[in-house]
Each structure stands twice: as C-alpha cells, then as structure tokens.
Amino acid sequence: MRLWKRVFGALKDQNSLLKARLVCHLTSGNPDIEKAIIKATSHDESYIDFRNTQSVFSWIRLSDENFQPTLSVISKRLEKTHNWVVALKGLMLMHGVFCCKVSSPHTIGHLPFDLSNFKHGHSESAKNWSFEAFVRSYYDFLEQKSMVLLHFSKQPNNNKTEEHLILQDLVCLHTLQLLLDTLLQIKPRYAAKSNTFVLEAMDCLVVESFDIYSRICDGIMSVLADIYSCGMTETSTMLTILEKATVQGVKLSQYLDFCRQMGVNNASECPKTEQIDETDLQDLEVLIEYTSDESEEMKSLVMDKKMMTKAHESNDSKGGLKAIITNEWDVFDEDDKEPD
The missing domain is CATH 1.20.58.150 (ANTH domain)
Structure with missing residues (x-):
C-alpha cells in the first residue's frame, strides 16, 4: 500500500510538471520557477529537495519581478492539495520566502491560500490527524506573520x-x-x-x-x-x-x-x-x-x-x-x- 502511494504521488508530481511546461509556454511564464516549486513541494515522503528550495529563494533574491509568479505558483499548489506532505513542504517554502531578506514578501498581507481547515485526503482518517493539526497551526502562524510584516512595512517615522x-x-x-x-x-x-x-x-x-x-x-x-x-x-x-x-x-x-x-x-x-x-x-x-x-x-x-x-x-x-x-x-x- 505504501509503495502504491509513492507511485501515485510521483505520477501526480510528473503530471504537474507537464502541465507547468504547457501553461508557461502558452503564457510566456517562467517554467524554471514553477518546476522548482513543484519539485520542492513533491509528494515524496522520503526527503526534502533542498536544491530546488534554494533555487526558489535565489529567484526571489535575483529580482522583485520573480516574487509574484513565485507566490502565485505556491498558492495554486497549496490550494489544490489534500496531501499533508505537500502542504507542509509548501508552508516551509513560504516560511523561507519570508526570510529571503527582500521587501516584496512584506507586502502580501493575508496569504493568498487558506489551510486553516486543511484535511489530508478526501475521507476521515484518525491516522493523519496529528499531521493535519500541525499543518493548520503552522499555517495560522504564517498567516499572522504575513499580516505583521505588512503592518510593520506601513510604519513611517517621518515628522x-x-x-x-x-x-x-x-x-x-x-x-x-x-x-x-x-x-x-x-x-x-x-x-x-x-x-x-x-x-x-x-x-x-x-x-x-x-x-x-x-x-x-x-x-x-x-x-x-x-x-x-x-x-x-x-x-x-x-x-x-x-x-x-x-x-x-x-x-x-x-x-x-x-x-x-x-x-x-x-x-x-x-x-x-x-x-x-x-x-x-x-x-x-x-x-x-x-x-x-x-x-x-x-x-x-x-x-x-x-x-x-x-x-x-x-x-x-x-x-x-x-x-x-x-x-x-x-x-x-x-x-x-x-x-x-
């Protein structure tokens, strides 16, 4: 059963990559950013892809123009998922975005995705409730942090x-x-x-x-x-x-x-x-x-x-x-x- 879950997750990630290439080709988007985000938030339960995670941060630090496409892809990825592994990897990626030492993430305000009622899968399962609870509490913190950053960015000291x-x-x-x-x-x-x-x-x-x-x-x-x-x-x-x-x-x-x-x-x-x-x-x-x-x-x-x-x-x-x-x-x- 565990093997089938891994195979199914890998197929879903591969399908997402294929869709990303097609969409970016039609819209002149940045396929490298989307590919890095999909790989950094894969369904694989065995490891964290630090290489592609760092690539996402590097794109953001490279230019402010890369921030909105990055935020859009992360949001779309997290809004669609019902897998706690993808959700947690996505939240960790978002947390890292806030720590990139650039000003763009300070202007988000409310996060453009909502995991406050996150559930793993489409059926009730007692086995995953501890992971679901962790995802929800982590999301609550990042949502509040995003609002705090916006509040601080609007604090002028002049006059x-x-x-x-x-x-x-x-x-x-x-x-x-x-x-x-x-x-x-x-x-x-x-x-x-x-x-x-x-x-x-x-x-x-x-x-x-x-x-x-x-x-x-x-x-x-x-x-x-x-x-x-x-x-x-x-x-x-x-x-x-x-x-x-x-x-x-x-x-x-x-x-x-x-x-x-x-x-x-x-x-x-x-x-x-x-x-x-x-x-x-x-x-x-x-x-x-x-x-x-x-x-x-x-x-x-x-x-x-x-x-x-x-x-x-x-x-x-x-x-x-x-x-x-x-x-x-x-x-x-x-x-x-x-x-x-």
Whole structure:
C-alpha cells in the first residue's frame, strides 16, 4: 500500500510538471520557477529537495519581478492539495520566502491560500490527524506573520514626535508578543512528533521564536530608555508589555525544553533564555503610582534611580535585560548564487 502511494504521488508530481511546461509556454511564464516549486513541494515522503528550495529563494533574491509568479505558483499548489506532505513542504517554502531578506514578501498581507481547515485526503482518517493539526497551526502562524510584516512595512517615522514614536514602538511590541503567543502554540503530537519533515519545520520555528523574543527584548530596552519622561498611558502600556514579556520568557524556555525532547536540533544548540529583570517591573509600578498622583518630584527621583541602575548594569555583564543574538542562524541556508 505504501509503495502504491509513492507511485501515485510521483505520477501526480510528473503530471504537474507537464502541465507547468504547457501553461508557461502558452503564457510566456517562467517554467524554471514553477518546476522548482513543484519539485520542492513533491509528494515524496522520503526527503526534502533542498536544491530546488534554494533555487526558489535565489529567484526571489535575483529580482522583485520573480516574487509574484513565485507566490502565485505556491498558492495554486497549496490550494489544490489534500496531501499533508505537500502542504507542509509548501508552508516551509513560504516560511523561507519570508526570510529571503527582500521587501516584496512584506507586502502580501493575508496569504493568498487558506489551510486553516486543511484535511489530508478526501475521507476521515484518525491516522493523519496529528499531521493535519500541525499543518493548520503552522499555517495560522504564517498567516499572522504575513499580516505583521505588512503592518510593520506601513510604519513611517517621518515628522513624528517622540511621544508618537514611543506609542508606535509599544504597538509593535504588543504585535510581536501576539505573534510569539501563536508560535508557542505549535506543538506536534503523536506521530507528527517523530516525523522528519515536522522536525525540519520545528527547526525553523525554534529560530523564529528566538528572533521574535530577541526583537521584543531589544524593543523593550529601547522604550525603557525614554518611558520615564512619558505620560500615564505609555507607562501603563509598557508595564503590561513587561509583565507579558516576563511570562513569555518562561514559556519560551518551556517550549525549547519540549523541542529538545522531540529531537529538534536547533533547540539543543540555542542558548539559555534570558528573563526580564524584576527591577524594571518594580520601577514602572512605582512610576505609575506617582504619575497618577502627578508628583513630578517623585517621578524625577524614579528617573534618577533608573539612570543610576542602568549605568551600574552597563558594567555588569550579569545584570539587566539582554537580547538574544541569533544572527548566525537562518531558517534556510542562504545561497546568493543565480539559480541553475
């Protein structure tokens, strides 16, 4: 039965390639892009085609004109499939597109395909439910990530007061925290936990989780430097964000433990998650209390205390909130060469 499934999947991929050649010939499209995407998202359950995956990324980095055809082919491929292997490979490919370090993917918004109700096959089967659930949760994260990228791309900094910039930064921090919440919900179960493709996708998600948490930490440090001269609204919002970041630091550590037990390589190699300094929370609580009483003298004292604390922490490698550096990591190996 397994052999017949592989043969049937290979025939479907070959049929897709033949159709792609014909359609591209009639429409003057790019057959190389479509061929690479079909091969990168094949039905083959035995391996991931990294060569053609990298070719797709190389085409996108080569020219902005290649982005829309690439997105169109990926979308058509994922909208038609009822196979969890093709769906997962397609989502991993889409995740890599977001990491290509070009601006085009930041303008998508809602993804042009919908896997929120994905089902494997055309009949109910309890055997594949763990893979279906993983595909759906992965899709939910990428859909939200796409909307976040669009939101950030529309954030101009020109002609804005310092107060407006701080409010903008607070909104961005809240948005990133919601995105991290969604990612931390992605937990493979049962058969999916030991699958090669799922582990590969989790490798990408572990890197992503550290990147998001790092950006949250960097953003918090940046805002804290100016928050003590702001009003009640900004200060209260910052306190809420700090409290949530404290909880998320713990949840991220637990998530990485879960991934290590699964055998996710990047989870085993990542550093320890730094936690929020409790003094930041305490100082903000005091500041809010006295800001509500309009006590400028006490507010000034809190600011002076904070500046002294920061000056001390700059000489202490163990103190304060630290960003986690993941620059040497990437979701997929970068290859800036022109595709074959």
